[in-house]
Amino acid sequence: MKKDLQYIVNHLPYKAPFLFVDELTQVDENGASGHYTFSEDSEFYQGHFPDHPITPGVLLTECMAQIGLVSLGIFLLSSEEVEEQTSVALSETNIEFLKGVNPGETVYVQSEKIYFRFGKLKCKVRMTNAKDELVCKGIISGMVFQKKT
Amino acid sequence: MTTERIYAKLLPIIQNYLPEDVSPDEVDPDKDLTRELNINSAHLVDVVLDVEDAFDVEFANDDMESLRTVNDAITIIQNKLKENQ
Numbered sequence: 001m002k003k004d005l006q007y008i009v010n011h012l013p014y015k016a017p018f019l020f021v022d023e024l025t026q027v028d029e030n031g032a033s034g035h036y037t038f039s040e041d042s043e044f045y046q047g048h049f050p051d052h053p054i055t056p057g058v059l060l061t062e063c064m065a066q067i068g069l070v071s072l073g074i075f076l077l078s079s080e081e082v083e084e085q086t087s088v089a090l091s092e093t094n095i096e097f098l099k100g101v102n103p104g105e106t107v108y109v110q111s112e113k114i115y116f117r118f119g120k121l122k123c124k125v126r127m128t129n130a131k132d133e134l135v136c137k138g139i140i141s142g143m144v145f146q147k148k149t
Numbered sequence: 150m151t152t153e154r155i156y157a158k159l160l161p162i163i164q165n166y167l168p169e170d171v172s173p174d175e176v177d178p179d180k181d182l183t184r185e186l187n188i189n190s191a192h193l194v195d196v197v198l199d200v201e202d203a204f205d206v207e208f209a210n211d212d213m214e215s216l217r218t219v220n221d222a223i224t225i226i227q228n229k230l231k232e233n234q
Binding site for chain 2: 092115117119120141142143
């Protein structure tokens with residue numbers, strides 16, 4: 001079973017405009033890393049907020065979940081299962097936001113597995129910016145499942 | 150450990166993960182954890198992990214599959230404690 005980084009990106013269940021992974025840089029049994037650049041043209045900046053565009057915290061959370069949790073889930077399951085679409089239903093998030101992310105900024109996500117048992121994946125996640133400043137961090141968990149494509 | 154003592158230790162763990170629409174009084178040994186007590190799959194894993202810590206036992210995938218009711222949990226815990234002796 002191929003588990004290279006591009007395979008995982010290709011098998012993410014998301015598509016634009018709700019794909020928040022540009023590249024995975026590392027994935028192993030214990031965690032995943034990758035980055036994403038929030039395009040200045042993204043439509044949500046028109047409303048969040050009209051006079052001072054800034055990336056919504058829910059999208060930072062989503063970006064951390066896609067790179068840190070879902071990509072890792074695909075890696076962990078693809079090692080034992082045949083080719084099926086892997087997805088994750090988020091169950092809990094607890095995120096602290098420390099710095100804003102402006103339109104056009106690149107963010108870097110790192111996750112660290114706390115446990116993966118009985119289908120539940122729980123990870124510590126952190127996001128940094130191009131200056132290596134901590135943007136947000138916390139805990140995300142979800143149920144990893146597969147459905148036939 | 151007696152069934153009563155296991156139940157007494159298990160009850161607060163289960164009650165901790167009940168959804169808002171299920172009262173803690175509704176828990177009894179015959180209740181199905183997911184179908185009747187509405188504990189979702191993510192919280193069922195939390196219950197099992199807390200049980201593992203509280204009783205110093207380890208659940209296998211087979212145990213998880215046979216776990217339906219509160220009584221099933223008590224039986225699994227009892228068997229694990231016997232194995233540990």
